[in-house]
Amino acid sequence: MRIDWTRYKARGCYDELIAAPGEPRPGATGLCNYLASLSPEEVKVRKAAADLAIKTMGITFTVYSEGQNIDRQWPFDIVPRVIEAREWRETEAGLRQRLTALNCFIHDVYNAQRILRAGVVPEAVLAKSKNFRPQCVGMQPRYGAWAHICGTDLVRDKDGTLYVLEDNLRVPSGVSYMIENRMLTKRVLPELFADQEILPVDDYTERLFEMMVSLSPRQQDKPEIVVLTPGIYNSAYFEHAFLAREMGVELVEGSDLVVSDDDCVYMRTISGLSRVDVIYRRIDDLFLDPQTFNPDSMLGVRGLMRAWHHGNVALVNAPGCGVADDKAVYAYVPEMIRYYLDEDPILPNVPTYLCMDEKQREHVLANVDKLVIKPANESGGYGMLIGPQASRREIAEFKRRIQADPRNYVAQPLITLSTVPTLCGNRIEPRHVDLRPFILQAKDTYVTAGGLTRVALVKGSYVVNSSQGGGSKDTWIVATPEDRRKA
Amino acid sequence: MLSRVAERMYWTGRYMERAENTARMVNAVTEMILGAPREATALWEVMVEVLGVHASYVDRYGVAEERHVVRFMLPDEHNPSSILQSVQNARENARTTREVIPTEAWELINDTYWQVKEHAGKAVARNHRSGFLRDVVERCQLLNGLLSGTMSHDAAYHFARLGRNIERADMTTRVIDLGVAGQQATDVQQQVAGALATPLTNIRWMSVLLCMSAYEMYHQHVQSRVKAVEVVKYLVLDKDFPRSVMHCLNEVESCLLQFPRHEQPLETVQKVRDVVRRRDIARLMSHGMRRQIDTMQRWLARVHNEVSANWFAFAPKP
Numbered sequence: 001m002r003i004d005w006t007r008y009k010a011r012g013c014y015d016e017l018i019a020a021p022g023e024p025r026p027g028a029t030g031l032c033n034y035l036a037s038l039s040p041e042e043v044k045v046r047k048a049a050a051d052l053a054i055k056t057m058g059i060t061f062t063v064y065s066e067g068q069n070i071d072r073q074w075p076f077d078i079v080p081r082v083i084e085a086r087e088w089r090e091t092e093a094g095l096r097q098r099l100t101a102l103n104c105f106i107h108d109v110y111n112a113q114r115i116l117r118a119g120v121v122p123e124a125v126l127a128k129s130k131n132f133r134p135q136c137v138g139m140q141p142r143y144g145a146w147a148h149i150c151g152t153d154l155v156r157d158k159d160g161t162l163y164v165l166e167d168n169l170r171v172p173s174g175v176s177y178m179i180e181n182r183m184l185t186k187r188v189l190p191e192l193f194a195d196q197e198i199l200p201v202d203d204y205t206e207r208l209f210e211m212m213v214s215l216s217p218r219q220q221d222k223p224e225i226v227v228l229t230p231g232i233y234n235s236a237y238f239e240h241a242f243l244a245r246e247m248g249v250e251l252v253e254g255s256d257l258v259v260s261d262d263d264c265v266y267m268r269t270i271s272g273l274s275r276v277d278v279i280y281r282r283i284d285d286l287f288l289d290p291q292t293f294n295p296d297s298m299l300g301v302r303g304l305m306r307a308w309h310h311g312n313v314a315l316v317n318a319p320g321c322g323v324a325d326d327k328a329v330y331a332y333v334p335e336m337i338r339y340y341l342d343e344d345p346i347l348p349n350v351p352t353y354l355c356m357d358e359k360q361r362e363h364v365l366a367n368v369d370k371l372v373i374k375p376a377n378e379s380g381g382y383g384m385l386i387g388p389q390a391s392r393r394e395i396a397e398f399k400r401r402i403q404a405d406p407r408n409y410v411a412q413p414l415i416t417l418s419t420v421p422t423l424c425g426n427r428i429e430p431r432h433v434d435l436r437p438f439i440l441q442a443k444d445t446y447v448t449a450g451g452l453t454r455v456a457l458v459k460g461s462y463v464v465n466s467s468q469g470g471g472s473k474d475t476w477i478v479a480t481p482e483d484r485r486k487a
Numbered sequence: 488m489l490s491r492v493a494e495r496m497y498w499t500g501r502y503m504e505r506a507e508n509t510a511r512m513v514n515a516v517t518e519m520i521l522g523a524p525r526e527a528t529a530l531w532e533v534m535v536e537v538l539g540v541h542a543s544y545v546d547r548y549g550v551a552e553e554r555h556v557v558r559f560m561l562p563d564e565h566n567p568s569s570i571l572q573s574v575q576n577a578r579e580n581a582r583t584t585r586e587v588i589p590t591e592a593w594e595l596i597n598d599t600y601w602q603v604k605e606h607a608g609k610a611v612a613r614n615h616r617s618g619f620l621r622d623v624v625e626r627c628q629l630l631n632g633l634l635s636g637t638m639s640h641d642a643a644y645h646f647a648r649l650g651r652n653i654e655r656a657d658m659t660t661r662v663i664d665l666g667v668a669g670q671q672a673t674d675v676q677q678q679v680a681g682a683l684a685t686p687l688t689n690i691r692w693m694s695v696l697l698c699m700s701a702y703e704m705y706h707q708h709v710q711s712r713v714k715a716v717e718v719v720k721y722l723v724l725d726k727d728f729p730r731s732v733m734h735c736l737n738e739v740e741s742c743l744l745q746f747p748r749h750e751q752p753l754e755t756v757q758k759v760r761d762v763v764r765r766r767d768i769a770r771l772m773s774h775g776m777r778r779q780i781d782t783m784q785r786w787l788a789r790v791h792n793e794v795s796a797n798w799f800a801f802a803p804k805p
Contacts, residue, residue: 055601056594232583245586256489268490270642270798271747 003036010430014418027084027478050188075471081420081453085479092447094347099439104340106146110136120339121332128407131322145442146318154435156418163350169325175438176239178452185474199449199477205246207446215314216277223277225249230299259303263310278314327376327410355406364411371411432456450475493646494799495580500650502577506570507627508658510620515698522690531556537664562607574603587643592633599626649742656735657787664780666695692718720768736760752793759786
């Protein structure tokens with residue numbers, strides 16, 4: 001059976017492509033009409049072509065607990081998600097604004113701490129932050145940029161509002177899949193790129209490279225830039241290799257680097273030691289330097305923090321950024337924007353209850369079954385509780401955890417994530433999605449056109465993480481005819 | 488370039504070449520026994536012996552028998568020298584050097600792995616075997632062509648080429664060993680049976696040439712019918728045939744010259760080449776060829792060790 005949009009229903013959610021049965025949204029009309037014109041066999045052929053390309057291109061992600069089988073094919077859905085350029089421009093401005101404020105905050109926290117003294121962010125939030133690094137106090141990275149690369153998760157509620165769900169400021173991943181998804185779609189649905197204006201995403205790596213060049217401590221033509229990976233067993237290794245290859249820089253492991261007596265970083269090469277200027281590190285703070293942090297770390301480089309302190313190497317992102325990547329701090333981002341930039345926030349936060357505040361905690365404890373409870377410092381969707389779907393025992397357990405460590409928990413209302421039509425077997429069905437755009441910031445700020453759309457492939461599920469059964473889609477920022485007339 | 492990357496490129500080259508030569512050798516034995524079924528068991532046994540995996544084979548399967556030997560050398564996940572394991576090792580090394588090789592080369596290695604994984608088991612049956620082995624050889628040749636034609640001829644390229652040529656020289660000595668040892672094994676049988684040695688011997692050395700893709704080149708450059716001494720001379724000493732030991736050693740030398748601080752390994756490889764060049768093959772063929780082959784393999788291992796110590800394990804004091 002051909003795809004029939006009049007029979008497609010996303011009950012109780014905002015659907016990104018279909019406004020009402022049979023009515024594609026303006027930006028998605030071309031796509032929906034095209035998909036409906038394909039015979040079921042043709043759809044199958046396209047899907048098979050995508051799977052084959054993924055296998056041949058070796059696009060994988062790694063799952064920890066699978067013994068020898070360390071990589072799995074990337075689960076990709078061929079139906080793209082579409083966002084109109086008009087809406088995106090507003091979102092993009094919001095993302096710039098947000099990261100600018102966050103960088104001001106990180107810089108402030110490790111220096112004058114004005115925002116604490118002004119009482120805008122309570123000292124208690126910081127005093128108990130797991131990711132505050134005393135080793136970073138007094139550091140002044142160039143351009144005041146600490147979080148050079150940020151992946152911000154956006155979700156859309158049923159009324160169509162886009163909310164910021166979280167800011168990933170440590171080592172956000174997923175950008176390579178954004179780029180590969182576009183390459184796949186171009187292979188699988190090439191016809192659609194002929195008569196539509198879909199904003200390109202593949203200039204990301206070039207922007208990333210330029211940004212890192214601008215951070216080099218040695219002012220010379222060709223600074224040495226490297227990507228530091230924990231190695232092949234890391235879940236994002238594919239991405240580390242992808243970015244190094246696209247930028248034409250060395251992909252190094254901790255054992256390839258050495259800090260010498262002159263407090264500079266060198267890599268071991270076949271001709272001897274060679275100086276390194278900028279490190280895009282994909283290793284968490286605590287594993288960076290066994291001399292300063294976790295002494296058992298085999299992944300890091302002894303003396304790396306010393307070299308950074310002396311200004312002899314730039315670390316991207318700077319150590320200590322995680323202080324702002326904390327769900328208790330997140331609740332204050334709108335205040336930060338007002339405080340540092342004197343602007344109103346463009347993108348709203350999801351309303352957040354801080355369990356460290358007694359009154360808010362009481363409200364949370366009384367309503368655990370209606371809320372989403374999140375630990376302040378986890379990522380990857382781990383350690384959270386979706387109240388409306390939880391058992392009584394789980395709820396009791398989380399109440400206990402919140403009371404034991406209130407600083408470490410926040411609660412949010414459950415956002416009914418928007419859906420996108422997704423190929424499920426032979427049928428098209430709505431599946432929930434989120435969106436992770438990537439923002440680069442040093443001297444200038446750059447936002448990807450769209451981002452990585454992650455999709456929960458299980459019916460009704462809200463869990464989009466690839467480690468837990470999520471997949472992804474290409475994301476199109478499309479200029480509608482209306483847009484083009486205005487421009 | 489990073490020492491670690493150099494090492495992985497080197498092994499990518501070696502493992503792909505090992506897969507190719509293993510395919511060539513299994514193909515050669517398969518051809519040989521088609522003309523001489525009575526020799527089959529002896530030849531399969533000789534093959535696992537010259538490949539240096541006899542002990543682990545016997546541990547696993549006991550007596551050398553065609554189906555088991557071929558299984559051991561093609562899809563066996565426990566034999567580190569099987570085609571599947573060689574290709575998988577090449578893939579693991581290439582995966583961690585993807586940023587220095589062209590996309591197509593990675594895709595080819597990756598795809599070869601999936602192909603081998605899917606088909607190696609079926610190729611144990613004779614009717615699927617030669618097609619499979621031919622495909623493996625062609626894919627490895629395709630990779631050499633892709634690297635030569637699309638990759639910058641930089642240090643990374645030359646490390647892959649170095650690994651390929653050290654492995655190739657080593658495997659060529661093993662193919663010669665297969666011919667020589669096979670001859671001794673069947674001579675004994677034939678004395679018992681009282682048959683004439685000559686026609687079977689010729690068929691065997693023809694199979695050796697064919698499996699090395701050397702049949703036409705041999706006839707063009709050696710003005711002689713297929714004769715054991717001439718074939719061995721050709722495969723050891725000919726400087727133009729790309730799979731001969733001499734040609735591989737020259738290639739190894741030219742790779743080493745591309746790298747910084749190459750004095751020690753270069754001196755060794757030049758010495759090895761001079762010794763090989765002076766060997767009297769005709770005399771050795773009547774006595775001592777197999778021992779001479781062992782010696783050549785040891786020399787190649789020494790070149791490998793020096794390369795490894797000089798560029799891979801290189802860990803300067805901070």
